[in-house]
Amino acid sequence: MKNRILPLILLILALLIPLAFNARPSIVAYINLAMIYAVSTVGLNLLLGVAGQISLGHAAFMGIGGYTSAILMMRYGVPSVISVLAGGLLAGFFGLVIGFPALRLKGFYLAVATMALGTAVTDVIKRMEVLGGDSGLTNVPSITILGYRFSSEFSKYYLYLAILLLSIFLTNNLLKSKTGMAFRAMRDSEVAAKVFGINVSYYKVLAFVISSFLAGVAGAMYAHSLSYLHPDMFGFGLSIEFLAITIIGGIGTLWGPVLGSALWVIVPRLFGAKLEAMAGVLFGVILILVVLFLPRGLSELIMRLNRLFKTKEGEQI
């Protein structure tokens, strides 16, 4: 029974958060950013934690999604629902293209190739004058659904919360399906997966497509939220950030992306502007400590605490 009540309490708390910070919209804005990061990281977590494929170019897909959605809405007046989805789909298509090298590359060779492709995407965007080139794209409008403009941070909060929960819900369902099992089999042993008749090539590319789609949607949210885009925002640095968030939050866990993103976005703001760079050092240290001592990141910490309070061994996620 406890399993049903706890999520409900958390959901109600999540719905109440903006009301608690009514006087300080900037805090809500940070939470919004954390949720955008979380949507993108859900995608990377699926790719890295579940399907076992590394990517150091995840931010590039976010850029593709963001630019697509922004351009569609600004130049062609496409409704936001469609433009955001189109951003996700185009990013997913590029994921398909980048998934093919993944069929032949493994481990750090894949890491290097995705890093190169990710950086190449930002370079190409910089050269394209249609996309604003090196000066970036300004005045990206807010998301509008059925005539309602999501322009205030509070309205965005509820929209993003819905997208985030939807993406987690869908990913969770996917993981329980045949596809999810195929992903995990592939991660644990490619040979064994092949022996069981799993089409490894198909599922590898599929993992790239789904994770890129989520990154694209997150990118679109990002674009409409900040109303400004520049190719450098989606460079190698951001890709590493996503990788770090995935690992700190707990690789392959359901709520890891949310925990990691919350820590990542909100903690540096507590330091204040002067020491913000110091947060990078802190996260580097946390990342290394997690690799050395907590293979499942913050989720493991919570699982352990959970076990301390329960008398009998609880179910794992």
Add this chain to the structure above:
Amino acid sequence: MFNLIIRGLATGSIYSLTAVGIVLILSTTNVMNFAQGDTGMFLTYIAFFFIVRGLTPSLALPLVIVAAAILGYLVYKGLISRAKESSYMGMMIITLGLTMIFEGTVSTFFGNIPLLFPPLVPGDPVRFGSVILDRQDILCLVTALVVFVILSFVLYRTKIGIAARSIADDEYAARVLGIPIDRVHSFIWATSFGLAGLAGIMTAPRLSLHPLFMVVVQLKAFTAAVLGGMNSVTGAIWGGLILGVMENLVAYYVPAIKESFSLFLIVAILLFLPNGLFGSREAGRS
């Protein structure tokens, strides 16, 4: 044309220095070191700190390289050797964590504003017939040449170098033969970090000093290493030089694809020539 090639070689020698560090670590310890560039950046800032306070560059350089070697030893002993049981991914992510620490430390203490690193050898460009070279370029070429001669001597003529090559060949067999794996690994990490520091200081006067100034160089070094075959030190040296020349020619004749050229090159080589030009084993698909 000839001028472009020579200048390309000078740039390429920096890529080679960085690529050799990456390949040394990858082939012996089996870690893709994403911190090679930023280690160089961090050490260059340390050198800068001392040079601004009046130390001559010729004194700061050896000092920083020794510091680099100690840093490399500590990183291996303190972090990498502890994560050995976990997968290759764990160790790689540790190096990514290091880049965050280095970049964060530098931007906390020095800020994000580009700084001017003083040229190591001041003076006008030198003219050899039709070729005009900066003194800095000559220094790069000479340094790289000296380093490669020393390195090949160490790797082929000394006990620890031969041990390192045997580990790269087959770690298990090396262990059975009683080679002190841990000591050799520490030596390799110290050497690679030393090379990173050297590459950083060689690069800094050509670009400006910035927390991210080595990121591009590192990307090029990866390309060079991939071009050379990823597990061959000679390959990394030639890969860097070839890349430097190709890049200079491409930048002159087809400026539109200047930036992205090496990126697409990496992917193309990984896909169609996974052993690179000098690699010996099934490197790309292992």
